[in-house]
Amino acid sequence: MIEQDLTKIGCHGNWRRYKNNPILKDDWGETFDVTVIQVGEKLRMYLSWRSTNSIAFVEGVDGVHWSEPVIVLSPDFTTGWEDDINRQIVLEKDGKYLMWYTGMKFLGAGERMSSGRSCIGYAESEDGIHFTRRKDPVMEPEEAWEKTNLMCPHVLWDEERNIFRMWYSAGGFWEPDQIGYAESEDGIHWKKHPQNPIFRPEPTHFWEKEIVSACQIFPMDGYYYMFYIGFEDMYKATINVARSKDGIEGWERYPHNPILSGGPEGSWDVEAVYKPWVMHMDGQWLLWANGRRAAVEQVGLYIHDGDNMFEDWND
Template sequence: MKKSYCLLAVSLLVFSVFTLSSCRADIKWTKYENNPVLGGADLGTCFDIAMLQEDGKYKMWFSWRPKKSLAYTESKDGINWSEPTIVLAPNPDSGWENEINRPSVIKRDGVYHLWYTGQVWYNDWSKSGSWIGYATSTDGIHFERKSDKPVLVPEKGWEKEHAVMCPNVEWDADAKLFTMWYSGGEIYEPNAIGYATSPDGLVWTKYKNNPIFSCDKNTEWEHHKVAGGHVFKHNDWYLMFYIGYENEHLARIGIARSKDGITNWERLPTNPIISPTPDGWDAEACYKPFVIYDAKEKKWRLWYNGRTGNLERIGLVFLDGADLGFPKH
C-alpha cells in the first residue's frame, strides 16, 4: 500500500511539473502605457468593436453609446484613430432597434457584411429585448439593411426569450457557410455563448446543443457568466477570447480553444489574461476583446473595453511571440 501511495505521489508531481512547464505561466499580456486609445473626452462611451486589417491600416467599427449608433474609424498603428463617422444609425420605427451596437464585420467578394445588435430598453427590464440584424456595404461606411426584421431572435430557454447579442461571424469556405458565435440570456449582461450557421447571412440555423460555451461554476473569476467571445481559426485551433464575469459588474478576459469551434473547449490554465487595474481607467471591468495576430511581427494585439463607473473606453494590450501559453498536445 505504501508503495502505491509513493508511485501516485511521484506521478502527480511529474504531472504538475509537466503542466506548469508546458503551459508557459510566464507569458504576460502587457497593457499599452497610454491607454485608453479611444473614447472619453468628446466621444463618451465607446465599446464593443469589430476590426479588419486592410490596405496597411486598421479599420474599426465600434459601438458609440451617446449616438446609439455604430461608427467607423481607422488607424495606421492601432493607437491613434481618425475622427469617427456614423455608419449605421438606429431605426426606432422598427420596434427592435431603438439603439444599435456590438458589430461584427467581415469582407467577402468585395462586400462588407455587418451583423449588429438592436436593442429596446424599458424601465421594466423584463420587457426589454435584444436582437441581431444584418446589413452590407461596398465601402465599409455606407451600409444598407438586408432585412427590416432581425435575423436572429431569442427563442430558446437558455436565451431566456430575452436577448441575443454580440454576433461574431466568420466565413467557412469549406462548408460555404457563415458561422456565428453569439451571446444569449439576460439583456444587461448575457449568460452564455451559442453557435449558428447560415448560407446567406439572413437565414440562420442554431446549433442543436446550444449553448456551446458556459461559465465554469468552479472558477471564481468566471463562475457567474461568460459572453462576448471573439472566435476565429488560428492554425489548427479555433481560439475564443471571451469575457468572464465574477459577478454582474466585475469582468475579466480569458482564452479557450477547440478543434471544431463548437465542442470540447479547453481553457487556458493561466486565465484570466486581462484584469482590471486598480484605480485605473479600467478599474471595474475588462470587456469584449477583439484580437489580431501579426505573423510578420510575431505579435498579438488585443483591443478591449475598460470600464470605471458608467464610462467605457477602448484600450490595447500586446503579447510578443506566437505562443499563447496552452499546453503542448
C-alpha cells in the same frame, strides 16, 4: 527599490497594457465592443458609440492612433426593435462588407433604457461605410435558454464548407450569460445548433462563475480559439481563452485564465475588462478591449510581445 511595472498588473505571461491607454478620446464619450479589420494598408475599427446609440468606424495604421469617428449605422425607431444598435461584427467577403449587429428596444418613447429584449440584425455595404440594413432581425430569441436576449454576434466564413458560422451570446436579462452557435448559407437565414448553448459558465472558476459572453473566435494551428469575457459577478469581468477542434464541442479552457483582468488602483480599467478583439501584426498580438472604472467604459489596447500566445498552454 525596483519600480513596479504597472503595465503588467492584471496581465498573464507576455501580455501588457499599452502605456497611454485608453486609446480613444474622452471627448467622444463612451466607446465599446470593437471589431478591427485590415482595409488596404489601414486598420478600420468599427465600434459601438454610446452617446449616439450607433455604430461608427475609425481608421488608423498602428492600432493606437485613430481618426475621428464616423457613424455607419444609426438607430431606426420605425422597425420596433433597434432603438439602440451596437455590438457588431464586420467581415469582408466577395468585395462587400457584411455586418451583423445587436438591436435593442427601449422601454418606451423617450426612455433611453433597454427593455431587456435584443435581436441580431444584418446590413451590407460596398465600401464598408454606407450600409443598407434589413428591416427585420435575422435572429431572435426563441429558445428557453436565450430568454429575451441575443447579443454580440461573431461570424466567420467557412471556405471549406461554404457556410457562415456564428457564435452569439444569449440569456440573462441585462447581460447574456451563455454562448450559442448557428450556421447559415446566406448570412440571413440561420439554423441554431441543437445542443445550444455550446459554452457555459464554469462555476468552479470564480472569475467566470456567473457569465461567459461576447466572444471572438480565432482559427489557428488546428483549433478554434475563443477569446471571451468571464464575469465573477455583474461588476467584475476578465478576458479569458478556450479552444476547440471544431468550434462547437470539446472546449478546453486555457489553464492560466484569465489572461487580462483589472488594472492598478485608479486606472481606467480597474474594475473590469470587456469584449476582446485580437489581431496579429508586426510580430506582436494586439488585443483591444473595453475597460471600466465606475460607470465609464473606454477602449484600450493590450499587447502580447512575441508570436506565440499559448506556448505555456500545457504547463
